[in-house]
Amino acid sequence: DTGVSQNPRHKITKRGQNVTFRCDPISEHNRLYWYRQTLGQGPEFLTYFQNEAQLEKSRLLSDRFSAERPKGSFSTLEIQRTEQGDSAMYLCASSRTEAFFGQGTRLTVV
Amino acid sequence: AQTVTQSQPEMSVQEAETVTLSCTYDTSENNYYLFWYKQPPSRQMILVIRQEAYKQQNATENRFSVNFQKAAKSFSLKISDSQLGDTAMYFCAFMKQGVNDMRFGAGTRLTVKP
Numbered sequence: 001d002t003g004v005s006q007n008p009r010h011k012i013t014k015r016g017q018n019v020t021f022r023c024d025p026i027s028e029h030n031r032l033y034w035y036r037q038t039l040g041q042g043p044e045f046l047t048y049f050q051n052e053a054q055l056e057k058s059r060l061l062s063d064r065f066s067a068e069r070p071k072g073s074f075s076t077l078e079i080q081r082t083e084q085g086d087s088a089m090y091l092c093a094s095s096r097t098e099a100f101f102g103q104g105t106r107l108t109v110v
Numbered sequence: 111a112q113t114v115t116q117s118q119p120e121m122s123v124q125e126a127e128t129v130t131l132s133c134t135y136d137t138s139e140n141n142y143y144l145f146w147y148k149q150p151p152s153r154q155m156i157l158v159i160r161q162e163a164y165k166q167q168n169a170t171e172n173r174f175s176v177n178f179q180k181a182a183k184s185f186s187l188k189i190s191d192s193q194l195g196d197t198a199m200y201f202c203a204f205m206k207q208g209v210n211d212m213r214f215g216a217g218t219r220l221t222v223k224p
Binding site: 091 | 116
């Protein structure tokens with residue numbers, strides 16, 4: 001499979017717990033993006049990496065959110081002390097020119 | 111700030127007919143990119159078509175074409191000979207050149223009816 005892979009596909013967690021999502025981009029893509037999508041809305045930009053450097057972060061990315069891309073390969077998005085408002089689909093995309101999206105991780109905070 | 115507006119939350123079309131999805135955007139930039147993405151139910155986003163703002167010629171990809179009106183800041187998607195597999199959410203997106211923050215509209219849910 002040469003597409004963007006995200007794990008897990010679904011995550012249910014209790015409020016206050018920490019969660020971590022993983023994204024494996026297309027191997028030759030040096031750019032990686034995280035987006036959040038809530039029901040009935042388009043994706044909202046969270047953060048962008050070029051190789052291992054996190055170059056842009058949205059104001060949506062509060063202090064409870066952290067993203068990493070060690071060695072410029074896979075990326076992780078961690079949410080600490082989850083809140084019900086964090087419930088959403090978290091999308092990862094990678095690109096050289098055009099962005100290719102993964103299937104997303106659906107987070108439900110109960 | 112750039113905003114993208116899709117004024118049609120839902121649309122439907124008969125199989126084999128043509129449908130046009132609307133998108134307008136607001137920017138003061140001159141160099142940027144516009145995209146249409148398709149998101150089938152429970153499946154991942156797929157790029158349908160892309161347009162560079164400096165190109166006057168409208169992009170086409172098989173049954174998909176755009177009507178890019180730069181002065182009017184309009185970027186509509188035309189789907190010809192609609193197929194059942196075209197049923198999906200369609201998102202219009204804007205990205206300023208040199209910036210990696212792609213802004214999406216709220217989407218249009220298209221249903222192709224047999």
